[in-house]
Each structure stands twice: as C-alpha cells, then as structure tokens.
Amino acid sequence: MLGTVAPSLPVLVVARVILGLGTCAGYPAAMFLIRSESRRTGRDSPATILTILSIATQTIAVIGPTLGGLLIGLGGWRLTLAVNIPLSIVAFALGVLRLPAPEQALDGHRPPPARRLLTELDVAGMALFAVMLTTLLLFLMEARAGTIYLLGMAVAAGAWFVLRERRVAEPFIDLRVLGGNRPLVATYTRVILTGIVGYCFLYGFTQWLQDGRGLTPSEAGLVLLPMFATGIVVSAATGRHPQIRGKLLAGGSAQIASTVVLLLSTASTPVAVFVGAGMLMGIPQGLNNLANQNALYHQADPARIGSSAGLLRTFTYLGAIASSTASGAFFGATATTPGLHHLGLFMLVAAALFLTLALLDPALGRVGVRDGGGAA
Numbered sequence: 266m267l268g269t270v271a272p273s274l275p276v277l278v279v280a281r282v283i284l285g286l287g288t289c290a291g292y293p294a295a296m297f298l299i300r301s302e303s304r305r306t307g308r309d310s311p312a313t314i315l316t317i318l319s320i321a322t323q324t325i326a327v328i329g330p331t332l333g334g335l336l337i338g339l340g341g342w343r344l345t346l347a348v349n350i351p352l353s354i355v356a357f358a359l360g361v362l363r364l365p366a367p368e369q370a371l372d373g374h375r376p377p378p379a380r381r382l383l384t385e386l387d388v389a390g391m392a393l394f395a396v397m398l399t400t401l402l403l404f405l406m407e408a409r410a411g412t413i414y415l416l417g418m419a420v421a422a423g424a425w426f427v428l429r430e431r432r433v434a435e436p437f438i439d440l441r442v443l444g445g446n447r448p449l450v451a452t453y454t455r456v457i458l459t460g461i462v463g464y465c466f467l468y469g470f471t472q473w474l475q476d477g478r479g480l481t482p483s484e485a486g487l488v489l490l491p492m493f494a495t496g497i498v499v500s501a502a503t504g505r506h507p508q509i510r511g512k513l514l515a516g517g518s519a520q521i522a523s524t525v526v527l528l529l530s531t532a533s534t535p536v537a538v539f540v541g542a543g544m545l546m547g548i549p550q551g552l553n554n555l556a557n558q559n560a561l562y563h564q565a566d567p568a569r570i571g572s573s574a575g576l577l578r579t580f581t582y583l584g585a586i587a588s589s590t591a592s593g594a595f596f597g598a599t600a601t602t603p604g605l606h607h608l609g610l611f612m613l614v615a616a617a618l619f620l621t622l623a624l625l626d627p628a629l630g631r632v633g634v635r636d637g638g639g640a641a
Contacts, residue, residue, distance in 0.1 A: 271343075297574070300570040316501065318558070334487070401415070449573070460585050462615050468592065475600070488539050499550075499552055516553040
C-alpha cells in the first residue's frame with residue numbers, strides 16, 4: 266500500500282524493504298511446516314508438495330517481467346505494487362483458515378513467547394551483514410580508486426561478522442553448521458550461480474530488449490512469457506523424479522545454451538530467436554530451483570530447516586545483487602548491444618561454474634534416494 270502511493274524514490278525503497286520482510290518470511294516458514302508435518306505424521310513429505318512449493322516460490326517468479334510489463338502498459342508502475350494488495354488479503358485469509366496452530370506445528374510443544382524471540386534476535390549480526398553487503402554493492406557499482414574505502418569497509422564488516430557469529434549462542438547465520446556441512450555449502454553456491462544467470466537474463470536481457478532492440482515494456486514482457494510457461498511445465502513434469510544431479514546437469518547445460526544465444530544477438534535478430542532463448546532459460550528455472558530446494562531439504566539439519574531455507578533465499582538474493590551490479594557495470598545509462606555481449610560472457614562464466622560444481626559434487630548422487638527417491 267505504501268509503495269502504491271509513494272511520492273518519491275526514497276519512500277518507494279522503504280516500501281520495498283517492508284515488502285522484502287514479508288516475502289522472505291514465507292519460504293522458510295513453508296519449509297518448516299513441511300518438515301514438521303513430516304515429523305508429526307511419520308511420513309516423508311511427498312514430492313508433489315515440494316514441487317508445488319518450488320513452483321510457487323521460485324519458478325513462478327519469472328513471470329515478473331511479463332506481468333510487470335503488462336501492468337505498466339495498463340496503468341503505470343504503481344499498478345505493479347497495487348496488484349499485491351488483494352493477493353496479500355487472500356493469502357492472509359487462507360493462512361488464518363488453514364495453517365496449523367503453533368503447538369501443532371511444533372509437535373505439541375508450545376512456542377516460546379514472542380518477547381523472548383525478539384530478545385534473542387542477533388540484531389548486531391544482521392546489521393554487520395547488511396553493512397557488508399551494502400558497502401560491497403556500492404563499491405562494485407562504481408569500482409574506482411575513489412571508492413576503494415567501500416571495499417575496505419565491506420571486508421572489515423565481513424571479518425567482524427564472521428568473528429561474532431562464531432561466538433554467539435543464537436547467531437544470525439550459523440557459520441559453524443555451514444563449516445561442517447559441505448554438501449549444503451555446495452548447494453548454496455549453486456544457488457548463487459543460478460541467481461546470477463537467471464536474474465541477468467530476467468532483468469538485464471529485458472532491459473536490452475527495450476533499449477537495444479526497441480521493444481515496449483509490454484512487448485519485452487511478452488517475449489519472456491514462454492520462459493515462465495516452460496519453467497512451470499518442466500518443474501511439474503520432473504518433480505516426482507529423484508535424480509538431483511540429472512536435473513542440475515540438464516539445467517546447467519540449458520543455461521549455457523541460452524547464454525550463447527545472447528552472445529550472438531544483435532539489434533536485427535528476429536524476436537522469435539529471443540522467444541526461443543527464453544524457452545531455453547525456462548528449463549533451468551524449472552530444474553535448478555527444484556533440484557537445489559530438494560537438495561537443501563535433505564542436506565539441512567531438520568532442527569534448522571527454517572533458517573537453512575531462509576539462507577537459501579538469502580543466497581538467491583546474493584545472486585540477484587551480483588547480477589544487478591553486473592548489469593549496471595556493463596550497460597551504464599543505456600543497455601547497448603556490446604554491453605549485452607559483455608553481460609553474456611559474465612553469465613557464461615557463472616553457468617560454466619554451475620555445471621562444473623554439479624559434475625564434481627559426489628553428494629548429489631545420494632540425495633533423496635533413501636526410500637526409492639519418493640521425496641526428491
């Protein structure tokens with residue numbers, strides 16, 4: 266609501282921060298509920314539930330540019346925020362009606378009081394993490410001798426953050442758990458690389474379609490519509506199959522193929538080629554997100570599934586930050602064709618690293634096959 270009536274950019278940024286708090290809460294809560302329900306009933310969570318969650322929280326996100334372009338064409342950018350209001354009301358009503366009571370979700374144990382939860386929050390750790398990311402992002406956006414101090418601040422905040430989190434009883438990010446769980450760290454690394462390639466395509470390529478190819482926002486959004494459809498179809502078709510590594514290898518190969526199309530694109534390339542590139546990118550959007558989510562479900566400590574899922578979203582947004590920084594560095598004020606090619610090379614490196622990690626990770630062959638692979 267605040268964003269819909271925002272009179273200035275700073276107010277819009279505040280609205281986006283508040284919106285981020287809400288959207289980031291849903292995914293870890295959903296993963297916690299799925300795990301706790303599995304523990305309560307004694308049955309492993311069906312693959313269908315995890316597939317639907319992946320589609321709802323990650324794969325469907327690729328409709329953003331398409332829907333955003335259409336809404337901007339219909340009523341301006343404010344409509345892209347206003348559309349969330351009725352959706353939020355429906356989600357709130359469904360939550361009141363259908364979500365289990367807290368003691369049911371916690372196997373009969375009453376949750377601690379909200380006041381205690383607030384006092385246990387690692388506010389200092391959160392602040393250091395935010396300072397580290399913000400200063401690093403500002404430096405990468407304008408990397409030059411005059412901004413080197415920002416890099417120093419990022420390094421200092423990062424070092425202080427690591428030292429603090431290793432000593433706090435309830436840290437914001439439990440680095441000790443990450444240090445002892447290499448398969449989970451590998452999953453988070455793949456998530457970052459997936460985010461880099463996906464967000465560069467979603468927003469960098471879309472920006473070039475408007476600036477470099479001359480399409481309107483609505484037209485650029487429609488070009489990416491097949492990507493959205495392909496991602497959902499691929500997720501739904503492969504969700505019941507347990508082969509985590511197979512999904513990642515196929516998704517990584519499709520990332521490389523779609524990136525090559527960007528490297529060969531010019532202002533005279535037919536729009537049909539861009540539609541095909543979007544369909545190719547829809548394959549990793551469906552496969553990689555699903556495979557990484559299911560890998561995390563089996564690799565994370567069950568008692569920390571909520572925080573582990575929250576970190577998965579955090580690493581996804583780190584990929585988004587890296588992609589936005591790259592787009593700003595390669596495009597500048599206007600998304601030119603040479604800038605697109607430089608962005609494509611950046612994406613190609615990330616996609617190649619992703620495929621290499623999927624090939625070399627020995628833990629992937631053991632994920633989700635304990636009971637014949639039903640949960641993967």
